[in-house]
Amino acid sequence: xxxxxxxxxxxxxxxxxxxxxxxxxxxxxxxxxxxxxxxxxxxxxxxxxxxxxxxxxxxxxxxxxxxxxxxxxxxxxxxxxxxxxxxxxxxxxxxxxxxxxxxxxxxxxxxxxxxxxxxxxxxxxxxxxxxxxxxxxxxxxxxxxxxxxxxxxxxxxxxxxxxxxxxxxxxxxxxxxxxxxxxxxxxxxxxxxxxxxxxxxxxxxxxxxxxxxxxxxxxxxxxxxxxxxxxxxxxxxxxxxxxxxxxxxxxxxxxxxxxxxxxxxxxxxxxxxxxxxxxxx
DNA sequence: CTTAACGCCTGAAGGC
DNA sequence: TGCCTTCAGGCGTTAA
Numbered sequence: 554x555x556x557x558x559x560x561x562x563x564x565x566x567x568x569x570x571x572x573x574x575x576x577x578x579x580x581x582x583x584x585x586x587x588x589x590x591x592x593x594x595x596x597x598x599x600x601x602x603x604x605x606x607x608x609x610x611x612x613x614x615x616x617x618x619x620x621x622x623x624x625x626x627x628x629x630x631x632x633x634x635x636x637x638x639x640x641x642x643x644x645x646x647x648x649x650x651x652x653x654x655x656x657x658x659x660x661x662x663x664x665x666x667x668x669x670x671x672x673x674x675x676x677x678x679x680x681x682x683x684x685x686x687x688x689x690x691x692x693x694x695x696x697x698x699x700x701x702x703x704x705x706x707x708x709x710x711x712x713x714x715x716x717x718x719x720x721x722x723x724x725x726x727x728x729x730x731x732x733x734x735x736x737x738x739x740x741x742x743x744x745x746x747x748x749x750x751x752x753x754x755x756x757x758x759x760x761x762x763x764x765x766x767x768x769x770x771x772x773x774x775x776x777x778x779x780x781x782x783x784x785x786x787x788x789x790x791x792x793x794x795x796x797x798x799x800x801x802x803x804x805x806x807x808x809x810x811x812x813x814x815x816x817x818x819x820x821x822x823x824x825x826x827x828x829x830x831x832x833x834x
Numbered sequence: 835c836t837t838a839a840c841g842c843c844t845g846a847a848g849g850c
Numbered sequence: 851t852g853c854c855t856t857c858a859g860g861c862g863t864t865a866a
Binding site for chain 1: 836837838839840842843844845
């Protein structure tokens with residue numbers, strides 16, 4: 554479910570809660586979540602550890618412990634963290650993991666589809682999840698020339714390229730559609746055909762939309778929740794995503810179309826996002 | 835090397 | 851109402 558702004562929102566929420574918490578007990582309610590290590594090893598690795606902080610890397614969460622150990626989490630489609638401060642942890646069927654802390658609070662991991670993944674790494678161990686991660690459009694200043702060179706090597710549609718975490722990390726289906734709409738670029742355009750001007754504009758729009766979404770605590774299309782169970786506010790600001798058949802908010806003349814690209818829905822305005830490299834502005 | 839398709843899971847929504 | 855199909859913000863693996 555979560556893309557960069559949603560993960561950033563979750564991380565910011567967790568930063569006010571998790572540092573200093575010591576794991577008294579780790580409940581594994583669904584073994585698949587701990588499959589990489591095995592339930593027993595997973596519990597042994599994490600029990601007794603004290604959190605020092607949490608950061609975002611692309612769409613990954615990187616928890617750090619005072620021991621120097623790392624916990625790397627990907628929420629995939631439906632994973633979510635819920636801060637639990639009072640009373641017993643509920644018996645909800647989607648709860649897969651419960652970190653019970655020494656101060657009697659808890660961190661709940663809920664995941665309807667159980668696609669999320671957890672990895673624990675020792676202090677000097679390399680973290681494979683981060684090895685091939687592309688550049689972060691929010692925290693890094695990315696030269697348009699570099700992005701252009703990445704595009705030029707690929708024949709896939711530019712929309713599909715935006716979803717490739719090895720180029721830019723953190724963008725998912727929603728923000729890919731929204732950024733292309735803002736940049737007035739046809740999502741079907743082969744990445745290799747992009748111009749320097751378009752590359753620069755697209756980067757700018759990606760940055761802008763991700764930062765705007767962060768300011769709104771992310772987008773809640775289906776069931777995204779912050780760690781306090783609050784919804785994000787950005788869905789009101791979506792221009793094309795999920796708006797098939799509605800009038801384009803820019804030209805008002807054309808209806809938003811939905812097509813399939815790499816088995817994912819792409820929403821766009823065929824008029825504003827014309828195939829011809831438009832003389833933008 | 836690249837690209838395209840499948841599979842992982844559950845539940846909600848839409849068509850008939 | 852009920853059944854069946856499709857869809858979902860992701861991505862690793864496999865096949866070509």
